[in-house]
Amino acid sequence: MLFTVKTNRIIHETFDDEVVIVNLDSGSYYSLNTVGSDIWSLIEAGSTLAEMTAHILSRYSGDHSEVQPAIQTFLQNLLAESLVTSSPEETPGTEAPIPASPSAPSGLPPFAAPQISKYTDMQELLLMDVIHDVDETGWPNAVEKVAVESQAH
Amino acid sequence: MRWRKSLLNPRPIDPPRSSAYFQTALEGFESAAENAGAVFERFYTVGGLSVCLRFAGPALLSRLTPALEHLAAIPSPNPSLTVCLWDSASTRTDLPTPARSAGKTEDCADSLLLHYAVSGALSVLSTQASTAVYWVPDAERLPYYECGAPLLTILHWWLGSQGQQVVHAASVGTEDGGVLLVGKGGSGKSTTAKACLGSALRYAGDDYCAVQPGTQPRIHSLYSSGKVCAPDVAHYAHLEPALSNRARLPEEKALYFLAGHIPSALSAGFPLKAILLPQVTGLPQTRVVRISPAASLIALAPSTLFQLPHAGGADFSRLGALVRQVPSYRLELGTDRSVLPDVILGILAEKE
Secondary structure, eight states: OEEEEOOSSEEEEEOSSOEEEEETTTOOEEEEOHHHHHHHHHHHTTOBHHHHHHHHHHHSBOOHHHHHHHHHHHHHHHHHTTSEEEEOOSSTTOSOOOOSSOOOOTTOOBOOOOOEEEEOTTHHHHHHTHHHHOOTTTTTSOOOOOOOEEEOO | OOEEEEOSSSSOOOOOTTOHHHHHHHHHHHHHHHHHTOEEEEEEEETTEEEEEEEESSTTHHHHSGGGGGGBOOOOSSOSEEEEEEEHHHHTOOOSSOOOSTTOEEEEETTEEEEEOTTSOEEEEETTTTEEEEEESOGGGOOHHHHHSTTHHHHHHHHHHTTOEEEEEEEEEETTEEEEEEOSTTSSHHHHHHHTTTSSSEEEESSEEEEEOSSSOEEEEOOOEEEEOGGGGGGGGGGGGGBSOGGGTTTSOEEEEOTTTOGGGBOSEEEEEEEEEEEEOOSSSOEEEEEOHHHHHHHHHHHHHTTSTTOOHHHHHHHHHHHHHSOEEEEEEOSOGGGHHHHHHHHHHHTO
């Protein structure tokens, strides 16, 4: 399975160890933790799940049995948020070989599951279409509501 | 303030051939001007560039210019942007083509942006012709927020075409440097900016500013207005002479035009030295905590992107570059607002 970052209405900025993503259609925006940012870069590079797993195992200490399911879950979360699309690999069977129990090189930081934090406090602003749709009493700070920050899934 | 009243159509504007609608909108302005009997021109320096506003009759002039007064400039024979403005009620001139679905922004051509607002305002910009059209049904019914941030849509598009970025942010500073105060509504940015009035820090806006990227990014003030929730008006008794809409409180937020009241407290802009994210804590002390560029972008970008029609990837990239270029801090607001100017001056002193 190959994953592709959606373009056009999904915009993102990559920093050293964080990625900020905005969905211009839904009004949701996201941040990725360090490992999530690594995987985001691998998605952009066109890596397969096996390649992602191998890469992460080369950078963090962890077991394959722990890392690959965590990456799969993360990818499913990205799909569920419509931030990426998936497609079958063009040439099945070309994935990089995966060591069954890779031994973690010493000195690597411990693996932490890739995570996506989702922020929805702008959705209301977008749905209200604040510049366009509000009545005359509120814009531009029409409704002050506490930000909703959640861990996606 | 400098302005002049001119005869009708003193400087014909060549419309871009690519857009029949833009031509139609311009013809509507010309008809309105003829019906009104006069065109009033005013010039401003916006984002360091010359802008000419051409009003068909006086109705919109008094509603839209107070927030821009601190940017008034001498007339320019070749303004970088010309905006033609009229309303139907006072000029008895309908919009030639009725508005389609409201709340939509469209690209009619590579160089043309069009936006209808439910409030009735139509904004059309042709970057090719460096000309915009702004129309509303009735100047007397213009919402107060349009008066507080006039032509925001047009300025956002046009400044973007000039490589500048309109941001949802307040700003204060000295001629040597200033800060952007960013965050969604209610975060404390406007309160912080107004707490600096009367200090060594000058005020460049409480809701929207423009930022010019570069080796040394520069903040440009857009509006000298300030808004306060009606229940808080008592806290700003010293600004009472600048209050524009007392009779319509509390249905509207209190809208202040500061240029006529405390012009020396205002600034047209300064170098950008830092980005601050105010956060109301309820604790006694104010603290400053360095944050990552990503955290800064999360506070700055969404509230900017989702308030400005047709904002997108280019805006996001400019904002990303900005937070990489200057340091960002979380400004944990204590209960004593009087310390805020010194806290911000302290941050700026560190950046010297």
